[in-house]
Amino acid sequence: MRKSIIGLTAVLLSTIASPVFAQEEPAPAVTVTGGATVVTDYRFRGISQTDKRFAVQGTFTVAHESGFYATVWGSSIDDYIATGSDQEIDLIAGWAKDFNGTKLDVGVLYYYYPGSGGTNTDFIEPYAAVSHTFGPATAKLSAAYAPKQHALASLGKARQDNLYTAFDLGAGIPETPVSLSAHVGHSFGPSYLTAGSSFSKGYTDWSLGASYTWNHLTFGVSYVDTDGDVFTPSGRNASKAGVVGSVGVAF
Template sequence: MRTSIFGLALLASTAFAAPAHAESDLGGGFSVSGNAALVTDYRFRGISFSDEDIAIQGGIDVAHESGFYIGTWGSSIEDSPVFGHTELDVYAGWSGEVASGLSLDVGVLGYLYPNGNVGNADYWEVYGSLSYSIGIAEITTGVAYDPSQNSIGSDDNIYVYGDVGVGIPETPITLTGHIGYTNGSLSIDNDVDYVDWSLGAEASFGMLSVGVAYVSTAVNGPLTDGTVVGTLGVSF
């Protein structure tokens, strides 16, 4: 469930909320689902990981009716000696309703860079989010914490965010908004913290989805300046 890990905060990477997965029953309470997307720029927490170029992304998830899930998600990135040309995420967690209209998602996620040739860029984090539905709107707040690791500078990092999605009645369109705050070793700002945000819209047509969003940060730079990101996605 790479798309549910940050709720609508996937806006910060692919710039819109990915389409709902079309689950296939495996029996025994298990189901499998997949997703793929073409994005004009892979933005993660406001930063371009594809050097502002097109990226190809996709993932697969296995979930149990109890709420537990495991999955993997990957994306092409800008080729470099440290990170290579591919990001591969692996994760496991639990997601479910804990009160009427209130859902919890918690788990652990590893960011892997299998093509990197210089050092070890892999790192991991724990995450949690709460989502609440109010009429046609869904509000999500969450946090992701990265403990101190050699690959991220031997210091920790925390990311907190808020998201909102508002479905327009009798249309396939959802309006989305996101704001996030990074503090720690993964910050790209000299003050060791920065803010990212985005505003967008998505339209879903069965398995297909198209989206557009404006993504930006409070940091000036070639990979952090505001840009419009388009996405074409499919779920299966």
């Protein structure tokens, strides 16, 4: 938003000749944002989706001033995640609004795995989150519930559901481009797309991270861990503690 800047004399003249000469430009009703990121390991709720290898990710969001938004997010994945698929595409529709520093965000997310050979791997997950800003810090509570679906089934079950809850805390260090973050989440119920039968009763994940922003670039590093063991077909432990680096660009 740009504000016109004029001298005192011009202000006096404008009030006589044109009372609306000095005014703010209206904010656009619709905004479009996006970005791309390279990560050393794509961790979904603590579990590696890339066999602990690099992933390329991209996103764009269309948002309306009313609070409604739509987002498309995508990442490369390893083919053990969704029966041969090497890509995850998340289709998101939601509504978010800020009420004096408290933000409410509700919506629904559809996980799409193209190239999975017709296997039931796609699933839908409504979510809700509430966050509040305290000076430079923001705390957020969130929950995502996936109702009973074939894609979540494990241990011989036909369909199962999953509930994921999380608490996130983030803060920017004043007068610096550095931000810190902390996360803890718990998954209630199994999902072979994320954890497999080793986590049939649920599991907990957590992380600590830091980021540095320079112009449109953001450099990040985080430590991620869970309280269980999940092994990929290559023999790697996808849930073992690890350090994840990232480089992202926003536009």
